[in-house]
Amino acid sequence: MTDAARPPLRVAMIGHGFMGAAHSHAWRTAQRFFDLPRRIEMVAVAGRNPETLREAADRYGWSECDTDWRRVVERDDIDLVDVVTPGSAHMEVAVAALDAGKHVLCEKPLANTLAEAGAMAEAAAKARERGVFAMVGFTYRRVPAVRLARELVESGEIGRIRQTRAVYLQDWLSDENAPLTWRLDRSAAGSGALGDIGAHIVDAIQYVTGQELTGVSGMTRTFVTERPMLEESVGLSGRASESRRGPVTVDDAAVFFGTLSGGGLATFEATRMAPGRKNALRFEISGTTGALAFDLEDLNTLQVFSFADGNTAGFRRVLVTEPEHPYVAAWWPPGHMLGYEHGFTHQVRDLVAAIDAGEQPRPSFEEGLQVQRVLEAVERSAAADARWTPLT
Amino acid sequence: MTDAARPPLRVAMIGHGFMGAAHSHAWRTAQRFFDLPRRIEMVAVAGRNPETLREAADRYGWSECDTDWRRVVERDDIDLVDVVTPGSAHMEVAVAALDAGKHVLCEKPLANTLAEAGAMAEAAAKARERGVFAMVGFTYRRVPAVRLARELVESGEIGRIRQTRAVYLQDWLSDENAPLTWRLDRSAAGSGALGDIGAHIVDAIQYVTGQELTGVSGMTRTFVTERPMLEESVGLSGRASESRRGPVTVDDAAVFFGTLSGGGLATFEATRMAPGRKNALRFEISGTTGALAFDLEDLNTLQVFSFADGNTAGFRRVLVTEPEHPYVAAWWPPGHMLGYEHGFTHQVRDLVAAIDAGEQPRPSFEEGLQVQRVLEAVERSAAADARWTPLT
Amino acid sequence: MTDAARPPLRVAMIGHGFMGAAHSHAWRTAQRFFDLPRRIEMVAVAGRNPETLREAADRYGWSECDTDWRRVVERDDIDLVDVVTPGSAHMEVAVAALDAGKHVLCEKPLANTLAEAGAMAEAAAKARERGVFAMVGFTYRRVPAVRLARELVESGEIGRIRQTRAVYLQDWLSDENAPLTWRLDRSAAGSGALGDIGAHIVDAIQYVTGQELTGVSGMTRTFVTERPMLEESVGLSGRASESRRGPVTVDDAAVFFGTLSGGGLATFEATRMAPGRKNALRFEISGTTGALAFDLEDLNTLQVFSFADGNTAGFRRVLVTEPEHPYVAAWWPPGHMLGYEHGFTHQVRDLVAAIDAGEQPRPSFEEGLQVQRVLEAVERSAAADARWTPLT
Amino acid sequence: MTDAARPPLRVAMIGHGFMGAAHSHAWRTAQRFFDLPRRIEMVAVAGRNPETLREAADRYGWSECDTDWRRVVERDDIDLVDVVTPGSAHMEVAVAALDAGKHVLCEKPLANTLAEAGAMAEAAAKARERGVFAMVGFTYRRVPAVRLARELVESGEIGRIRQTRAVYLQDWLSDENAPLTWRLDRSAAGSGALGDIGAHIVDAIQYVTGQELTGVSGMTRTFVTERPMLEESVGLSGRASESRRGPVTVDDAAVFFGTLSGGGLATFEATRMAPGRKNALRFEISGTTGALAFDLEDLNTLQVFSFADGNTAGFRRVLVTEPEHPYVAAWWPPGHMLGYEHGFTHQVRDLVAAIDAGEQPRPSFEEGLQVQRVLEAVERSAAADARWTPLT
Incomplete structure (x- = not known):
């Protein structure tokens, strides 16, 4: 056209x-x-x-x-x-x-x-x-490897899901003199690692499994409670003041586990204080007959394990760059890597297609709300000594 | 001599x-x-x-x-x-x-x-x-890479410890028809994944950090509650009966998090149902200035990250096979791998040396007891809806 | 502006x-x-x-x-x-x-x-x-990790260069029924794997080392000498005719080694028949005091080894996504991946800057010609039983 | 018994x-x-x-x-x-x-x-x-993963072999003051990297492919031609004299390529000067339908690629520690690593079994001689400007 x-x-x-x-x-x-x-x-x-x-x-x-x-x-x-x-x-x-x-x-x-x-x-x-x-x-959700993971779960490739493990590790707050940006201010950001990056792993697990969390138990921690004020923004951080300091009012790290609507067990960790991990959104889904593993720092790859591979079974390092993989045909030949921003481009593609078709684009605000409910339940649990907090 | x-x-x-x-x-x-x-x-x-x-x-x-x-x-x-x-x-x-x-x-x-x-x-x-x-x-503790990890923490290489994450993943119970061995019988084995392999990661984290867990919150799960009886033992498993079945009385998986005596946050998972993971005892220690990561399926390697490496910082894949590394001088030249049983040989070496010197060999029964206390606290927490359980 | x-x-x-x-x-x-x-x-x-x-x-x-x-x-x-x-x-x-x-x-x-x-x-x-x-x-040359490699060599980080090893492995011609595209026709393409992807590794090694090849010895091979004609182009390949076949007139694979102007030894392989390798341009540079390794299938990473790291030396997996790394400040926060097309965007940036400054952009046609000389020498060597062929 | x-x-x-x-x-x-x-x-x-x-x-x-x-x-x-x-x-x-x-x-x-x-x-x-x-x-040959590779090739798992690439990289001679051991003296050692470690990759490729090399072209290089005399042996190296120096009479590195009896192309590199590589015997075998890859620094693993895996094809990281894998049943449960010396134990097992059965143990002296012929051909080629040297 x-x-x-x-x-x-x-x-x-x-x-x-x-x-x-x-x-x-x-x-x-x-x-x-x-x-x-x-x-x-x-x-x-x-x-x-x-x-x-x-x-x-x-x-x-x-x-x-x-x-x-x-x-x-x-x-x-x-x-x-x-x-x-x-x-x-x-x-x-x-x-x-x-x-x-x-x-x-x-x-x-x-x-x-x-x-x-x-x-x-x-x-x-x-x-x-x-x-x-x-x-x-x-x-x-629009990283081709994540979408492929969803498709494989949906088609039963790894059987029923028993466990998931997800972490989102960054290290930009490890330095206790990193400045106090708006992301460390509860009134602007809502929460810290939990809402910023924890939200991503909650959504990723719910999306890939096609299930919802039904209860959680968690802890949060602010390791550095006071930081120099921000003088000038640069990227996600910026230049720190040498004299003025202010309180950090959000979490630096959150850990939690929960149950999935299908009966499985799920673990989560979101932190901005894991030295050497820059943007490590990682998950692994263990099913009855196989498993999947993903790492955003290696985003063109999905690891796929199947017991059906018999005595040469092992995690397959699938380069998700073939034309038959989600979104890929529009881009480059096999083995040519996509980057961070491609997810946004795919988002526009899907959104525009849904609008044109008169269909609800996904994830809907309801789905976003469900993620918020999980985050909020984690915060309540953390505030009450890790008490089990059902999501009703 | x-x-x-x-x-x-x-x-x-x-x-x-x-x-x-x-x-x-x-x-x-x-x-x-x-x-x-x-x-x-x-x-x-x-x-x-x-x-x-x-x-x-x-x-x-x-x-x-x-x-x-x-x-x-x-x-x-x-x-x-x-x-x-x-x-x-x-x-x-x-x-x-x-x-x-x-x-x-x-x-x-x-x-x-x-x-x-x-x-x-x-x-x-x-x-x-x-x-x-x-x-x-x-x-x-006697895998050279684990001992090196301990030494690096002790010498301050990664600063103060903020977080640890440890998993021990196996998959030999994924098949719901794997037989009911003594390891699945509470009266013989005490507990399941928790005591068998969870004990290892609790000890590993306490050893490498030099700290103790001060409280935990956890869940356990038995995904397959009934299995065929064992007809004949082979390795860790064996041949299953075709007619008789019996109840599994231990956990298949345990997840928990806790606090360390130095103030850090620690997460743990032990499971026998993670397809594709055969003996994946993995830990990562995040300090204020660096981090360490280990995987027993790659046991001759320690990953070391230090912010001090500046703009070429990245996890160093250290082959722990140099003569200056713990235990290694007795074995082979650099790059020649050690295996599972070497840990036992090193254990004999250390035990005999301590006895001869009239010194307490480590880990002592007191240290073993402390690990038991943690496992028992996890079980109590799991039995009470993940309630926070202090270790006093 | x-x-x-x-x-x-x-x-x-x-x-x-x-x-x-x-x-x-x-x-x-x-x-x-x-x-x-x-x-x-x-x-x-x-x-x-x-x-x-x-x-x-x-x-x-x-x-x-x-x-x-x-x-x-x-x-x-x-x-x-x-x-x-x-x-x-x-x-x-x-x-x-x-x-x-x-x-x-x-x-x-x-x-x-x-x-x-x-x-x-x-x-x-x-x-x-x-x-x-x-x-x-x-x-x-404009992949940030490759540019960083060049900078590290230039600053003496790995000492004098003794050896380089480079391969460019793809697998899209493994199937002997893959169709006969223009890339397999000497009159259109000049040569096969050698000119298409071998050119890249020759340029990469000469660029990163800052040296030129002074002589080569090589072999080329066409494993599949006849293929179905192309009916319709799709991506780099397309739909094959079921009846008509034609001759492949270029190489499927080329292997060669040579000497560098600084006295080092260099090995090369370019092939379109390495199953599982989609776009694996890989090189490793061994110097007197350290080494560098790169893989285009993991393009945001540079591996850096330095003997100076002492008993925790090991290849550092450097995520080349920090603002201080070449080109990166213009893009995303640390750990956010770049993809294939970013190299082209960086090329435009450098080209426009050079033109505006009235300076010769690099690589010049003279540098392109030098790569051609190497490829041509490899072809002559291959045609004469791998005879040593100096580049004068 | x-x-x-x-x-x-x-x-x-x-x-x-x-x-x-x-x-x-x-x-x-x-x-x-x-x-x-x-x-x-x-x-x-x-x-x-x-x-x-x-x-x-x-x-x-x-x-x-x-x-x-x-x-x-x-x-x-x-x-x-x-x-x-x-x-x-x-x-x-x-x-x-x-x-x-x-x-x-x-x-x-x-x-x-x-x-x-x-x-x-x-x-x-x-x-x-x-x-x-x-x-x-x-x-x-007795590393389980290498034996498994042989079995997979034999059973046609990767089709006809088109290419092999093998390197054996070490770094213990990178330091130009490493002392002059007997391994650097032609009269004792015969040759340097070529005979010591090059022999291993020649044998490995001939063994795994089941083919012989039919011709080679190669270069060797001695990067450090004079070294301090050895005062005292320690491991493979030792303490260097501060005053006396002597000539190195063997190669530090050898690179060569050749043809296999089945028509394939094979590349080789043996060096003791690749910083960061301690004992990296690596090979990759590219067949018409799949590929295998091995690294001695990760010796319990074999990488297996098969086009038959379709749109989730990727190199499978097979932990060769299952009871059905060669030699493994005698040792530990899945995921428990073997080390360097296990190859020697397997060698004794195979040798004793063959002797007892009155059968020729493999590799025979004839096979050892064939490897020598290849090494000698490489030396002759290297002495004649990389001239193609058939193995007749």
């Missing part, structure tokens, strides 16, 4: 930090590699600071910019609002957009509190009745 | 199963590679079945055999008793031997119940006053 | 196959992540087939298209010509573009014959006198 | 260096784990230096010792002579033993010169007519 023949999907993005860069790349790139049913138009970006906003618009390829997000959300020439602000603003923006009849893509975690997440899911449910859709951005 | 010049250490072994083969190998081999201060004499082995006992004596190189272990334990010409029976007999044999003035090496876990383990530690404490020593056989 | 403030660089691309997709992505993306001194304008793309050309222009984001490449090359509003045709057309297009005063980026290998490559280098040398630059596209 | 019931095999060992320790361990250990048809008696060891000889006899478990190897070889109460001297003495001892009617096990490489190796093969052929057998000690 030529560009001209496809009806447009007019997009606005609210926020333009690290996630804004990734989302913008995806909006620019998806139709270059995939046959999208809609022509993407990157109409406007909103943000508070007029200067950095203008620069971001130029840099990321948005036609216009506006410091008033409400105005943007209500424009008639916008079909979809992409929310990439800090979590504390998710609810307000997403609900306003849905109410204004715009489809919404919202970054994870859905919100900083369960109440906000619930309100968002409610708004999404209402909007759906009007053919307006909301989706939460757990992009790791 | 020539053979003749060294005073003898006269050894008897009680039991002769899988562990008997490993211990016998160590008694035969240690003085061939290490300069032991004593000349090992493998005097006698005891067991119930006269036929298999005779065969074991021949095969493993013991001069005599006896179906009455009490008689053996009381012989004047025995200096040390090596206990490799199932856990249910540990206390009786070990205490009798200590009372008879023999040094004792006892396989792990120390006993099937906390009460028995306590009695053993008490007997050991008394014996020590008479210069008689007891040691429990956590041989993985 | 805002978009408007930067002077434009107006680009045309000749050809639009697999490489066209990769180059287009880079032209679109580079200024979104890097601060380029010029504003990229993707003016026109040229190709033979009007239909696929139009579609490619739309898909890849080129404003105009033209079936006459000569017309495009001579347009006044074009500053740079990007040549991504099969190798047989490289010389004609590149020389015409240089003669017309356009900068040229030409895909590797520079040409199908040494004569053509020589003519191109000559044209480039003349153009340079007029401030017009030519560059050949060995993009793997 | 009880010890007493088995007829004895009375063994003498000539030499007692590093290889003597490994062989003695095997003679002591084989009947402890395997059901040997003969009872091993370690009768005598011979060596030049009476003091170290006595100590070695004690240490390694030989009943008697003698400084006159000829006297030992001719004793009536010896059935088998195990030759572990430096290569320069192999011929004299082995031929004398065979002439005296003793079975012979001789360390590799068979001899330092082709002439000597030929004489040995001739003596072995004559002895065989009298029911006396000779075997050369390429123990890596």
Whole structure:
């Protein structure tokens, strides 16, 4: 289909930090590699600071910019609002957009509190009745190896699931003089490692197994309780003040285990203090007849074990770069690696396809809410000496 | 020192199963590679079945055999008793031997119940006053890479310890028709994965960190509650009956987390149902300035990370086969691998050296008891919905 | 610098196959992540087939298209010509573009014959006198880990280089019924594995070591000498005819060794028949004090060994995703992977920076010619029973 | 079978260096784990230096010792002579033993010169007519993973073999001040890396493929031509003199490629100057339908790739520790690692079984001679500018 023949999907993005860069790349790139049913138009970006906003618009390829997000959300020439602000603003923006009849893509975690997440899911449910859709951005579902894992579980390749183990290990807070960014401030971020990266492994396990957590027991820990204030942002961190210090109000690490709706046992750890692990989202799914293992630091690979391989059974290191693998045919020949941002591009592809087909894109806000419920249950458990906390 | 010049250490072994083969190998081999201060004499082995006992004596190189272990334990010409029976007999044999003035090496876990383990530690404490020593056989402490890990922690290489993660994954019970061996019977084995392999990771973490667990929260699970009876033993498993079935009375898997005496957070998982993992005792220790990682399926290697490596920092894959590494100088040139049984040979070396020096060999029965306390606390927690269970 | 403030660089691309997709992505993306001194304008793309050309222009984001490449090359509003045709057309297009005063980026290998490559280098040398630059596209130099390897060698991190070993292993021709694409036809492709992927490892070794090959001895082999004709192209391969077959006129595999200008020994293998290896460009550089190892199937990683690490020396698995690593600061936080196409984006960045600074971009056509000389020497050696063939 | 019931095999060992320790361990250990048809008696060891000889006899478990190897070889109460001297003495001892009617096990490489190796093969052929057998000690054939590789090739698992690649990388000579041991002296060692470790990869490839090399082209290199004299031996190296230096008369590294009798292409590299590689004997066998890969630094593992695994194909990391794998049933449960010396124990097992059955043990001296022919052809090629050298 030529560009001209496809009806447009007019997009606005609210926020333009690290996630804004990734989302913008995806909006620019998806139709270059995939046959999208809609022509993407990157109409406007909103943000508070007029200067950095203008620069971001130029840099990321948005036609216009506006410091008033409400105005943007209500424009008639916008079909979809992409929310990439800090979590504390998710609810307000997403609900306003849905109410204004715009489809919404919202970054994870859905919100900083369960109440906000619930309100968002409610708004999404209402909007759906009007053919307006909301989706939460757990992009790791769109890493081809993770999607392949889901497909293998679904097709029964590893039998019934008995256990899962998942960790998300980073090390950028190991240094006790790393500065106090907004991610370490509960009022902005909601929680620490738990909500930021723990959310990803909860979603990954629920997605790949096709099951929900039914109860948890957990602990959280803040190893460094005070840090130098941030003078200037650089990447996820920045330059630390030499004189001023402030309190860390979120967790540095969270560990928990739980039960899955299918009867299995699941373990989790999220930490920003594991030296040498930069972005190690790892999971292993043990079934009755086989197993799967994944590591985001080696993201083009899925490890697959099957007892059926007999006396030459062993974890197969599958390079998920063949044309028959999910999403891959659109890209490069076998063995040519994809990177972090491809997940975002795949997200745009799936979202646009669902909207065009009038179907609910996944994960829905309800699914995002379920992840929030798990995180909240972990926090309650942790606050009560690891007490078992059912998810009802 | 020539053979003749060294005073003898006269050894008897009680039991002769899988562990008997490993211990016998160590008694035969240690003085061939290490300069032991004593000349090992493998005097006698005891067991119930006269036929298999005779065969074991021949095969493993013991001069005599006896179906009455009490008689053996009381012989004047025995200096040390090596206990490799199932856990249910540990206390009786070990205490009798200590009372008879023999040094004792006892396989792990120390006993099937906390009460028995306590009695053993008490007997050991008394014996020590008479210069008689007891040691429990956590041989993985003697894998060179594990010992090196301990030394690196001790020397401050990775700073203060914040987190540890340890798993021991096997898959030999994944098949629900694997037969009901004594290891699945609570009365003989005490517990399942928890006591058999969970004990190893608890000891490994406490040893490498030099800290004790101060509280735990855990769950256990028996995924297959009934299995065919065992017709004939082969290796750790055997041939299953086609008609008779019986109940599994121990756990298949245990997951728990806890706190370390130094303030850190520790996670654990022991399972016999992780397809593709055969003997995967793995741990990772995260400190303030670096980290260590180990995998028993790759046992000649230690992974070492240090922030001090700057912009070429990354986990170093250290082949622990250099002459300056623990135990290695006695063996082969660099890059020549050691195997499972070397840990047992190193255990004999260390035990004999300590006895000769009149020093307490490590791990002592007290240390074995501490591991039992942890396992028992996990079981209590698991029985009470994962309730937090302090170790006082 | 805002978009408007930067002077434009107006680009045309000749050809639009697999490489066209990769180059287009880079032209679109580079200024979104890097601060380029010029504003990229993707003016026109040229190709033979009007239909696929139009579609490619739309898909890849080129404003105009033209079936006459000569017309495009001579347009006044074009500053740079990007040549991504099969190798047989490289010389004609590149020389015409240089003669017309356009900068040229030409895909590797520079040409199908040494004569053509020589003519191109000559044209480039003349153009340079007029401030017009030519560059050949060995993009793997721009993988951050490869660039870091070069920097480490240059700074003396591994001492004097004694040996290098490089392989480029693929498996897409293992199946003897894989069809006869243009890459298997000497008249279009020049050579087989040798020129296609062998060129990459020759360039990689010469680049990373900073040395040239001074002589080679080699063998080539065509294991499958006849294949079904191609009915329809898909990716690098396609659908095979069931009735018609044709001769393979290039090599399937090439092995060679040689000497480096610094006195070292270098080994090479390029093959399309190594089952399980999809895109395994691997090299290891052994110096007097350390070593480096790289694998394109794990492209965000560089392995670094240094004897200076003493008794915890081991290959460090360096994730080359830190802001201080080459090119990385423009992308994502640590541990967030880059993929295949990033090398192309980095190539655009470096090329535009060099042009803007009036400096020769690297690798120059002269460097491309040197790679051709090596390949040609290997072919001569292979044709003469592996005879030693000096590169004079 | 009880010890007493088995007829004895009375063994003498000539030499007692590093290889003597490994062989003695095997003679002591084989009947402890395997059901040997003969009872091993370690009768005598011979060596030049009476003091170290006595100590070695004690240490390694030989009943008697003698400084006159000829006297030992001719004793009536010896059935088998195990030759572990430096290569320069192999011929004299082995031929004398065979002439005296003793079975012979001789360390590799068979001899330092082709002439000597030929004489040995001739003596072995004559002895065989009298029911006396000779075997050369390429123990890596007995690593379970290598044996499994052979079995998989034989059963057609990977189809017809197209290519092999083998390297044997060590780094103990990287330091240019490492001392001049006998292994660096051509008169004692015959050659350097080529004969010492190159012999292993030539044997491994010929064994696993079941094919012979039919021609080679190669280069050798001595990077450090003068070294400090050795003051005292320690392990494979030792303490260097501070004043005296001497010439290195063997190669530090050898690279070569060749053709296999089945039409395949084979590459080889042997070096003692690859920093970070301690004992990296690695090979990969590429067939028409699959591939195998092995690394001696990870010796319990075989990597197996099969196109038949379809869209989850990937190298399977097979832990070769299952009871159905070669040799393994005699040892430990799955996942329990074997080490370097197990190959020697397996060698004793196979040798004793063959002798008892009146069959030629493998590899025969003829096979050892074939390896020598390859090494000699590589040396001739290297001396003639890498000229192609057929093996006729």
